[in-house]
Amino acid sequence: MKVSISTDKGKMDIGLIHEYLSKQSYWAKGRSYDLVEKSMANSLCFGAFDENDKQIGFARIATDYVVFAWLMDVFVVDDCKGKGIGKQLLQAILEHPNLTPVNGIGLRTEDAHDFYASFGFEEIPKPNTWMLKTKS
Structure with missing residues (x-):
């Protein structure tokens, strides 16, 4: 499934992002809407959108844009998993021109090694x- 990837926070569906993180993720269960909104405001955010411009994936990076970046809150909505969307999302992150100078990108995962x-x-x-x- 081909998707478009955007860093435009104005396109992001904060309701969907909060719903997934606070109710479906193992790492952010119970995270408040305000915390999701604040974390997005202070991060480089990536959204994956289907052909109808509906958001179906998300990830965010916290970084100094030079030495280190931390990849967080990566997800694809359940009914779109297994279609290569996560791969397209991560590839877009790794190729983003503001992140290519960064020496290292870290992350934490329990199930996606x-x-x-x-x-x-x-x-x-x-x-x-x-x-x-x-x-x-």
Whole structure:
């Protein structure tokens, strides 16, 4: 299925994005609409749209545009999975001119290692060198 990919936040269906993230994703269950809106405002967002311009996928990047980028909130709506949309979305992200200078793109996944590996992502070779502080 051929889709169009856009970074125009004005085209993004925030209701659909919030619905998927807060109710269907394992990583953002319960995330409020306001948090979704704020996270999008502070990220480079990518939307996948079908031939009728209906949003069917989403991803966002937090980055300094030089050293590092973090890929987050990647999804394709359930009835469009398995049609290559995720591949088109990730390819558009990796080829985006504002991201090509970035030295590394990181992400976290529980269930899509093979998908990301097919694009050159690797498990962190020295995970003990990474640290994380979370809110308690």
